[in-house]
Amino acid sequence: MTTAHQTAAAGEDYTPGRPAQNDKPRPECRHWIGAERHHCKAVDGVRLYVTGPRCSAHTPAALQGKPEVPPGPGWPIHRQEAT
Numbered sequence: 001m002t003t004a005h006q007t008a009a010a011g012e013d014y015t016p017g018r019p020a021q022n023d024k025p026r027p028e029c030r031h032w033i034g035a036e037r038h039h040c041k042a043v044d045g046v047r048l049y050v051t052g053p054r055c056s057a058h059t060p061a062a063l064q065g066k067p068e069v070p071p072g073p074g075w076p077i078h079r080q081e082a083t
C-alpha cells in the first residue's frame with residue numbers, strides 16, 4: 001500500500017506548533033463585485049462592519065449612497081489595544 005494521499009512538502013520548512021506565516025492576516029474587502037465576478041479584496045482602509053470587512057468604497061452606507069455613520073457613544077473610533 002502506497003501513501004498516495006500523503007503530500008510530501010519537500011523544501012517547505014514547517015515548524016510544528018506555529019501558524020504557517022501570517023499571525024495577523026490583513027483584512028481585505030469581501031464585497032462581491034457581481035459585474036466583475038470577484039471579490040473586491042482591497043486592503044487599504046478596510047474596516048470591520050456588520051457585513052464583514054469592507055473597504056471605504058464598499059461600506060454598507062456607501063453601497064446605499066448614504067453618508068458614513070459617525071461613531072456614536074459607546075463605540076469610540078480608536079479603541080486602545082489592551083497592553
Ligand SMILES: [Zn+2]
Nearest residue numbers: 029040055058
Ligand atoms: Zn471593496
